[in-house]
Amino acid sequence: MSELTLHNYFRSSTSIRVRIALALKGLDYDYVAWNLREGAQQTPEYLAINPHGVVPTLVVDGQALTQSIPIIEYLEQTVPDPALLPTSPLDRARVRGLAAMIACDIHPLNNLKVLTYLEVELGVDTEARAHWFRHWVQMTFGPLEAMLANDPRTGQFCHGDKPGLADICLYAQVMNNRRFKIGLEDYPTIARIYDACSTLAAFVQGAPEAQPDAS
Amino acid sequence: MSELTLHNYFRSSTSIRVRIALALKGLDYDYVAWNLREGAQQTPEYLAINPHGVVPTLVVDGQALTQSIPIIEYLEQTVPDPALLPTSPLDRARVRGLAAMIACDIHPLNNLKVLTYLEVELGVDTEARAHWFRHWVQMTFGPLEAMLANDPRTGQFCHGDKPGLADICLYAQVMNNRRFKIGLEDYPTIARIYDACSTLAAFVQGAPEAQPDAS
Structure with missing residues (x-):
């Protein structure tokens, strides 16, 4: 199983999406918060993780995945059960x-x-x-x-x-x-x-x- | 092979995306234009095809598919070659x-x-x-x-x-x-x-x- 770290913010709607998908798939992850209200996503520390300066970022075994739906598509492919997309x-x-x-x-x-x-x-x-x-x-x-x-x-x-x-x-x-x-x-x-x-x-x-x- | 009809507008950026994907996959389709400058996408005729009132819509054997990236993902799954996504x-x-x-x-x-x-x-x-x-x-x-x-x-x-x-x-x-x-x-x-x-x-x-x- 991969090591997963989710960089996100509690109120961010795109962060909510990824957290639900991780929970539906039954995956454990480290939670790292970046306070968007304080501009934490634009600090050098965060930009080193995701140069786009937006949340969420899911780091999988050291590799940063960005954008909530592509992240969920990744989870869907690697952990197919339970499925989040139908078959046909x-x-x-x-x-x-x-x-x-x-x-x-x-x-x-x-x-x-x-x-x-x-x-x-x-x-x-x-x-x-x-x-x-x-x-x-x-x-x-x-x-x-x-x-x-x-x-x-x-x-x-x-x-x-x-x-x-x-x-x-x-x-x-x-x-x-x-x-x-x-x-x-x-x-x-x-x-x-x-x-x-x-x-x-x-x-x-x-x-x-x-x-x-x-x- | 499915019957494909693309409802779109020449200048629409999301329409450009789907047209390129169709061309890369070598697929023929009927082209139907809706003039966004004149609000054609909000007419009853278009809303009967796509209630969201946005372009593009790809009709596949009578079924309307909406949103450019989901449409391209559909094409990718049904016509895998040439691939528009890598494997891993x-x-x-x-x-x-x-x-x-x-x-x-x-x-x-x-x-x-x-x-x-x-x-x-x-x-x-x-x-x-x-x-x-x-x-x-x-x-x-x-x-x-x-x-x-x-x-x-x-x-x-x-x-x-x-x-x-x-x-x-x-x-x-x-x-x-x-x-x-x-x-x-x-x-x-x-x-x-x-x-x-x-x-x-x-x-x-x-x-x-x-x-x-x-x-």
């Missing part, structure tokens, strides 16, 4: 597509560095930043709700009755939404899947409040 | 990670709908929008350049001497950068790889100017 190519494309809706169309627009740029560089006030955050969530959660509700492949989770990559991204995004008090009233299927995830130990273990650096 | 899990994680740096940390921030929101909702002027665009390119191209230049696995292309997923994303992003006149003087390795891609027929075929809806 079309079903895999569906699950990866649902995950990418969140990972490419919501999260990148709403993370800390972008909200900071809006505030500091463009002088966007608190209310307009909250509107920005909610806008990008709504632009994707609306269609995501429809695509989940109208597809017979949706089960207790996004795809069937076992949690996978799309559920991981959905759960982390809903957690992230709490900062701007976005409810799930308009998204009953997303709410149902989030609730199902919340009953599982791996998701609870990956949540921000369960981490050693939680504050 | 660690190398696959590297290539997927390089691709995700562009797909998650640059492109989502700089696409048309975001630039439009900045202009219309936040009153950000032309110069500040150009600064925004360049900022997110630079924040990732700097580290990307270092990660490519300092890794012996980089060859003629991002990983070895054959083009793959990371090259596809790099090429499409550099094409996208032209709109804001971002040169590659500070990024010699990225420039070299872009030039190598530009000599290949599949990349030329995927470029905006080669499409039937180019204007």
Whole structure:
């Protein structure tokens, strides 16, 4: 078994994703926290691990892997059981597509560095930043709700009755939404899947409040 | 062989990615253009194909696949030759990670709908929008350049001497950068790889100017 070290931050949504995947796969790892609020990810110490200066980074036997979904794809290939992706190519494309809706169309627009740029560089006030955050969530959660509700492949989770990559991204995004008090009233299927995830130990273990650096 | 229909737009960077992958795999497809400048992706006709209202969508035997990287992963699994990902899990994680740096940390921030929101909702002027665009390119191209230049696995292309997923994303992003006149003087390795891609027929075929809806 490889030595795994996860460099991350308790509140980071992409860190949540990787922690849940590690927990679902039953993998132990060393937890190293970098405080994004204090800019720790831009220190020479962190840049020596990941020159991109973003979290998470998973170090596997000394080799740094970056970007949450590629990290989870690595775990999926090396520890196939339990599977986080279905077997057939079309079903895999569906699950990866649902995950990418969140990972490419919501999260990148709403993370800390972008909200900071809006505030500091463009002088966007608190209310307009909250509107920005909610806008990008709504632009994707609306269609995501429809695509989940109208597809017979949706089960207790996004795809069937076992949690996978799309559920991981959905759960982390809903957690992230709490900062701007976005409810799930308009998204009953997303709410149902989030609730199902919340009953599982791996998701609870990956949540921000369960981490050693939680504050 | 499956029937393939690509719903896309000539200038869309994510559409460029899928077109190059299809060309590298030697796959024929029907090309359907949706003019994003005119909002065609939000018409009932397009939303019936992809409720998310974004391009590209690849329809495979009547089933709609969304999101460019999941679509390319589908092509990789179903048409393995030529491979767009290396074989070993660690190398696959590297290539997927390089691709995700562009797909998650640059492109989502700089696409048309975001630039439009900045202009219309936040009153950000032309110069500040150009600064925004360049900022997110630079924040990732700097580290990307270092990660490519300092890794012996980089060859003629991002990983070895054959083009793959990371090259596809790099090429499409550099094409996208032209709109804001971002040169590659500070990024010699990225420039070299872009030039190598530009000599290949599949990349030329995927470029905006080669499409039937180019204007």
